[in-house]
Amino acid sequence: MDLSEALAQHKAAWHKRYPESARQHQAATEVLPGGNTRSVLYYDPFPLVMASGQGSHLRDVDGNDYLDFLGEFTAGVYGHSHPVIHQAITDALQGGINLTGHTLLEVQLAREIRRRLPSMEQIRFTNSGTEANLMAIALAKVHTHRSHILVFQGAYHGGLYGFAKGPSPVNVPHPTVLARYNDISSVEEAFAQHQDIAAVLVEPMQGAGGCIPAQPQFLQAVAELAREHGALLIFDEVMTSRLSPGGRQSELKIQPDLTTVGKYLGGGLSFGAFGGRANIMRRFDPREPDALPHAGTFNNNVLSMAAGYAGLSQVFTPQVCIDLNARGNHLRQAVNSRFRESGLPLVFSGLGSLMNLHAMSEPPQSVADLPPHNGPVRDLFFFHMIETGHYMARRGFVVLSLPLTDTDIESFVAATDSFIERYGALLPQS
Numbered sequence: 448m449d450l451s452e453a454l455a456q457h458k459a460a461w462h463k464r465y466p467e468s469a470r471q472h473q474a475a476t477e478v479l480p481g482g483n484t485r486s487v488l489y490y491d492p493f494p495l496v497m498a499s500g501q502g503s504h505l506r507d508v509d510g511n512d513y514l515d516f517l518g519e520f521t522a523g524v525y526g527h528s529h530p531v532i533h534q535a536i537t538d539a540l541q542g543g544i545n546l547t548g549h550t551l552l553e554v555q556l557a558r559e560i561r562r563r564l565p566s567m568e569q570i571r572f573t574n575s576g577t578e579a580n581l582m583a584i585a586l587a588k589v590h591t592h593r594s595h596i597l598v599f600q601g602a603y604h605g606g607l608y609g610f611a612k613g614p615s616p617v618n619v620p621h622p623t624v625l626a627r628y629n630d631i632s633s634v635e636e637a638f639a640q641h642q643d644i645a646a647v648l649v650e651p652m653q654g655a656g657g658c659i660p661a662q663p664q665f666l667q668a669v670a671e672l673a674r675e676h677g678a679l680l681i682f683d684e685v686m687t688s689r690l691s692p693g694g695r696q697s698e699l700k701i702q703p704d705l706t707t708v709g710k711y712l713g714g715g716l717s718f719g720a721f722g723g724r725a726n727i728m729r730r731f732d733p734r735e736p737d738a739l740p741h742a743g744t745f746n747n748n749v750l751s752m753a754a755g756y757a758g759l760s761q762v763f764t765p766q767v768c769i770d771l772n773a774r775g776n777h778l779r780q781a782v783n784s785r786f787r788e789s790g791l792p793l794v795f796s797g798l799g800s801l802m803n804l805h806a807m808s809e810p811p812q813s814v815a816d817l818p819p820h821n822g823p824v825r826d827l828f829f830f831h832m833i834e835t836g837h838y839m840a841r842r843g844f845v846v847l848s849l850p851l852t853d854t855d856i857e858s859f860v861a862a863t864d865s866f867i868e869r870y871g872a873l874l875p876q877s
């Protein structure tokens with residue numbers, strides 16, 4: 448058997464193993480193109496349809512149980528049924544939804560976020576990380592009176608501003624300069640060639656790009672170049688803010704001009720926010736004659752505000768955040784040492800509780816390093832992990848959430864061992 452035969456076997460078995468998911472997906476295609484309303488969730492032959500979640504467990508519509516090692520692509524840090532989050536949402540519901548006015552909750556959450564990320568001196572809420580980035584970009588352009596945004600190959604700043612394989616065709620049409628991640632000479636070149644760069648927008652670790660951390664000295668140099676050239680530095684911490692109590696920026700000791708966040712900071716509900724230096728954010732002060740508009744019916748919706756505040760203030764305390772990321776480091780080291788010992792060119796890259804599998808021996812420094820055979824190897828790992836009851840992303844993304852126990856994490860390591868035993872001989876060698 449070779450790799451493609453092993454994959455074909457899994458795909459054939461998929462239809463037999465998940466008949467109700469197949470039926471539900473087929474039915475969904477009548478009203479949703481491809482049965483899908485969120486591209487990342489689709490994979491062939493058809494995606495699993497989930498019925499319910501409890502703690503760190505998911506159940507699909509065929510009645511199969513999984514340990515959730517994906518955690519809603521980092522938004523689900525609290526798991527599926529945390530009592531504090533439930534209580535906060537219940538209390539907010541009892542207070543009435545759609546109050547059509549300011550409430551106390553938005554101020555509480557803003558204060559809590561600023562306590563964690565002090566560079567976010569003033570904050571505005573949005574409904575998603577995508578929107579937060581689009582607002583931050585627009586603000587940077589107005590503030591600097593410049594037109595271009597410098598971003599990095601492989602970056603993902605949301606559904607309307609992504610650069611996985613060059614610019615996405617649905618991107619908003621901001622004039623954009625693309626540089627290479629972890630390559631400071633490409634940033635120097637970009638600044639030399641373009642005088643009109645309003646902002647550098649950068650993920651401290653490229654998340655969707657494959658959990659590729661920026662080298663600290665690279666980000667330091669980017670920060671200095673931005674300052675020298677009068678461009679704003681925007682950190683997209685939509686994923687990375689959970690890597691330490693003060694976000695990745697506190698670990699790097701870099702103070703961006705603006706920061707965008709989202710995901711788990713809304714307690715698991717729809718959420719985004721952008722913020723930064725008060726003298727920049729003041730452009731949104733509606734009392735000012737030159738105020739910029741920033742609309743959004745649900746920007747301060749009481750459910751996200753309440754769940755986000757309860758989660759941050761009562762559950763995801765600084766120590767809990769540190770512990771979760773230490774457990775992530777432990778998991779990544781455990782599986783990587785298995786790969787190394789077995790001589791297989793496989794590696795999980797990442798930081799703390801976020802990681803991504805690659806079919807290579809050393810973690811990539813940029814998307815240009817990713818091997819051409821990444822896809823099939825990651826597919827095989829995915830099928831094996833799903834079969835053994837460990838839910839993760841098809842692209843190799845693995846995320847820890849708080850309710851995962853040490854036993855759950857050991858179970859993931861054991862499933863990695865069984866993957867190596869079962870398929871090690873089929874994998875391309877380095």
Ligand SMILES: Cc1ncc(COP(=O)(O)O)c(C=O)c1O
Nearest residue numbers: 575576577603604605654685686
């Ligand atoms: C770094 C980064 N920025 C922005 C976004 C977009 O956030 P949302 O999906 O809430 O629009 C994501 C989502 O995965 C992300 O990882």
